[in-house]
Amino acid sequence: MVWPAIIIGLLILIWAVSLGKMHFGLGLNSKAGFLNDDRTAGGHSKKNVLLVVAHPDDETMFFSPAINYLTSRAHNLHILCLSTGNADGIGNVRKEELYLAAAVLKIPCQHVKVVDHPDLQDGFGKVWTTDLLVAIIEQEIHSKAIDLIITFDNYGVSGHCNHCDVQRGVRKLLQNTSLQVEAWELVSTNIMRKYSGPLDIWLSMLLAGRCVDGQMHCVLNESPYKSYQAMAQHKSQWIWFRKLFVSFSSYTYVNTLKRMKI
Numbered sequence: 001m002v003w004p005a006i007i008i009g010l011l012i013l014i015w016a017v018s019l020g021k022m023h024f025g026l027g028l029n030s031k032a033g034f035l036n037d038d039r040t041a042g043g044h045s046k047k048n049v050l051l052v053v054a055h056p057d058d059e060t061m062f063f064s065p066a067i068n069y070l071t072s073r074a075h076n077l078h079i080l081c082l083s084t085g086n087a088d089g090i091g092n093v094r095k096e097e098l099y100l101a102a103a104v105l106k107i108p109c110q111h112v113k114v115v116d117h118p119d120l121q122d123g124f125g126k127v128w129t130t131d132l133l134v135a136i137i138e139q140e141i142h143s144k145a146i147d148l149i150i151t152f153d154n155y156g157v158s159g160h161c162n163h164c165d166v167q168r169g170v171r172k173l174l175q176n177t178s179l180q181v182e183a184w185e186l187v188s189t190n191i192m193r194k195y196s197g198p199l200d201i202w203l204s205m206l207l208a209g210r211c212v213d214g215q216m217h218c219v220l221n222e223s224p225y226k227s228y229q230a231m232a233q234h235k236s237q238w239i240w241f242r243k244l245f246v247s248f249s250s251y252t253y254v255n256t257l258k259r260m261k262i
């Protein structure tokens, strides 16, 4: 009975040290060199960033480290949510919840756009047409003068088909556009890392640090509690297992962003 107690004690200690690292920035700092790259926006210090997600709550459950990083540095962050999340018939409720969560995350409601299109409905087995996604995302890039896109990678954290379709849409857009915009995708991790909470920050920093060509960056969440508060605004989704998910998911604490290859 001694060893399990020692292991649990060690895990609690590392958990606490990890939270301290995020809060106080001990030693290594969060890196997001993609925002300092002069190839975007002609070298302007503040970027217009578009976060492209599939459903209300994706922004908080998966991308809040990047969101908190961007808003704390006064970048202009916009959210494009490509469905209302109407799988259970409560799309209008979920749309309003997204605005409330955005307010907690310091994103103005006029920077949040939720698409309600008959061909972009929430659910497994609902294939989203890539060309339609390209048209919608491209229009948003034009209207908001977007420099940089953040979205899912080709596994989409959970393998949800809507998440994967969003990545395909962004990728196809970049392949066929002359726009000066770059895209960064959220790196999906295996299930062990996914549910390791803040413990994963160390491995994420190590892996991103080994990528010397600047194509991968690790962003730590400076305010995990704010992420928790934002997720609580998604009241229709705020049930016990999502509370556990937000607490134990590494995506609450760290985002590894990789430059999308086209």
Ligand SMILES: [Zn+2]
Binding pocket: 054, 055, 058, 160, 163
């Ligand atoms: Zn989703």
